[in-house]
Amino acid sequence: MNFVLEPIAAVGRATLALIRKAGAMSLFGMAALSHLVRPPFYWRVFFTSLIEIAYFSLPVVALTAIFSGGVIALQSYTGFSQYHAQSAIASIVVLAVVRELGPVLAGLMVAGRVGAAMAAEIGTMRVTDQVDALWTLSTDPMKYLVAPRLLAGTLALPFLVLIADILGVMGGFAVSTSKLGFAPDAYIINTLAAVKPMDVIVGLVKAAVFGFLIALMGCYHGYTSRGGAEGVGSATTSAVVGASILLLAFDYLLTDLFFAQ
Amino acid sequence: MTSQPKIRIRGLKKAFGDKKVLDGVDLDVEAGTSFVIIGGSGTGKSVLLRCILGLIAPDEGRIEIDGEDMVTAAPRRREELVQQIGMLFQNGALFDSMSVADNIAFGLRAKGRAKADAKRVSWSAARLAAGDILKQVGLDPSVGALSPSELSGGMQKRVGLARAIAGTPDIMFFDEPTTGLDPIMGAVIDGLIVDCVKRLGCTAIAITHDMASAQRIGDKAAMLYQGRLVWQGLAADLMNSGDPLVDQFTHGRREGPITMELRR
Ligand SMILES: Nc1ncnc2c1ncn2[C@@H]1O[C@H](COP(=O)(O)OP(=O)(O)O)[C@@H](O)[C@H]1O
Ligand SMILES: [Mg+2]
Numbered sequence: 001m002n003f004v005l006e007p008i009a010a011v012g013r014a015t016l017a018l019i020r021k022a023g024a025m026s027l028f029g030m031a032a033l034s035h036l037v038r039p040p041f042y043w044r045v046f047f048t049s050l051i052e053i054a055y056f057s058l059p060v061v062a063l064t065a066i067f068s069g070g071v072i073a074l075q076s077y078t079g080f081s082q083y084h085a086q087s088a089i090a091s092i093v094v095l096a097v098v099r100e101l102g103p104v105l106a107g108l109m110v111a112g113r114v115g116a117a118m119a120a121e122i123g124t125m126r127v128t129d130q131v132d133a134l135w136t137l138s139t140d141p142m143k144y145l146v147a148p149r150l151l152a153g154t155l156a157l158p159f160l161v162l163i164a165d166i167l168g169v170m171g172g173f174a175v176s177t178s179k180l181g182f183a184p185d186a187y188i189i190n191t192l193a194a195v196k197p198m199d200v201i202v203g204l205v206k207a208a209v210f211g212f213l214i215a216l217m218g219c220y221h222g223y224t225s226r227g228g229a230e231g232v233g234s235a236t237t238s239a240v241v242g243a244s245i246l247l248l249a250f251d252y253l254l255t256d257l258f259f260a261q
Numbered sequence: 262m263t264s265q266p267k268i269r270i271r272g273l274k275k276a277f278g279d280k281k282v283l284d285g286v287d288l289d290v291e292a293g294t295s296f297v298i299i300g301g302s303g304t305g306k307s308v309l310l311r312c313i314l315g316l317i318a319p320d321e322g323r324i325e326i327d328g329e330d331m332v333t334a335a336p337r338r339r340e341e342l343v344q345q346i347g348m349l350f351q352n353g354a355l356f357d358s359m360s361v362a363d364n365i366a367f368g369l370r371a372k373g374r375a376k377a378d379a380k381r382v383s384w385s386a387a388r389l390a391a392g393d394i395l396k397q398v399g400l401d402p403s404v405g406a407l408s409p410s411e412l413s414g415g416m417q418k419r420v421g422l423a424r425a426i427a428g429t430p431d432i433m434f435f436d437e438p439t440t441g442l443d444p445i446m447g448a449v450i451d452g453l454i455v456d457c458v459k460r461l462g463c464t465a466i467a468i469t470h471d472m473a474s475a476q477r478i479g480d481k482a483a484m485l486y487q488g489r490l491v492w493q494g495l496a497a498d499l500m501n502s503g504d505p506l507v508d509q510f511t512h513g514r515r516e517g518p519i520t521m522e523l524r525r
Pocket of ligand 1: 277282303305306307309
């Protein structure tokens, strides 16, 4: 009997733990949001995080975008006859980059960079009592540490994704014109004909959601970390893994919401 | 005439899971006096301070400051009550993303945060004043330009003290102020603490398991054991309290009524 019930019980326990965690994260996020709309707002922390996310992530995001745009062009070239390829590849590259690859790849890159850094920084502050020290110095740590980072993440990612969109298309353009021998002006005309404003806007909305989720995971796992350096280490891992999974899940949900009619 | 104690705690209880850490703590601290709490590692001394600071919600009991219960106070009011308390954390808890001067300026500006409408000290004015406060804890104002990670343990404690007194609190908490320091530096820090408490006219609670330090800082003392204060008296009597538990602890005897819980 036990060998039947045990696995089921284990699945049940894991599910309950997952739901409890999701609940705790949601409550944490809502508490932080409520601090955003109540003064004071810590502008210094906000601008520091904004620069850290938006500016210092530019190189990784840019390289990722350029190479993925180029790879899409190469890969789709093999699938089309020479005749159709000219117009098809330009539109495949721009739609893939703007709708999916830009937001998702930039999001994953930022999750690895910024989500981990936030978890490590806030986690270290937690285990060395700095978070509690803020409280004793009349500063609400949720307001000071978490709220500005959530806003910075939400605003920085759309900016990064816009850059990734442009560079991704340029990557595709470079490969198509230099390696596949397409005409540059025709490629640009085809690109502009294929992309609609809505594609770009939805991609940026996705980016904003991803940016919020990445900052939320970094802050949550840092804020709730326990047990010294080891605790901070596992908080960092959880932040990156959690942000990546949530990001892909929300990518599916948002795609379903906006594109699947 | 009995004056009202600055801090009065009644029946304070806190458990983590099924582990009872505080199990009915009663404590009175008279205004302007220093109270020392001794007790073994992991007996809940820090938890007690955290409950008073509102960092941990107690399960039961009253914590009164000037007769006003903090536990049942509205959140805004509780924040105001906490704002009169300055805290020196066990390892200083300096903000390592800021310079030493900014740490102290942060403490200075905390006072302005108490009331949203109060005129706040500007950062530049606070940084200037930080130099004076560094001198009060025996450090050269040039230390202000360093980052906390460049300081020795003793200097970090001094800066932590400077940050706490910058907001001119009415009440000061010290969590193991001499742990991890050599005996001379410990005595120096104790001296600074006594000076600061005198100068500000603070009511103080200090936690320690350093008997020399307890007697230097404290007017009165108590011992925390198994979630309760098992003995209270004058700090000067710590070494000959007549209480078997306190005696064993202060003299560091291996044999006695205290049983170390090695597994929990
Ligand atoms: N936030 C917490 N969650 C769970 N257990 C805690 C927490 N804080 C403290 N404890 C436990 O309470 C006990 C007392 O801790 P503490 O007050 O830090 O001891 P000390 O007297 O050495 O300062 C310890 O066993 C510790 O594990
Ligand atoms: Mg402690």
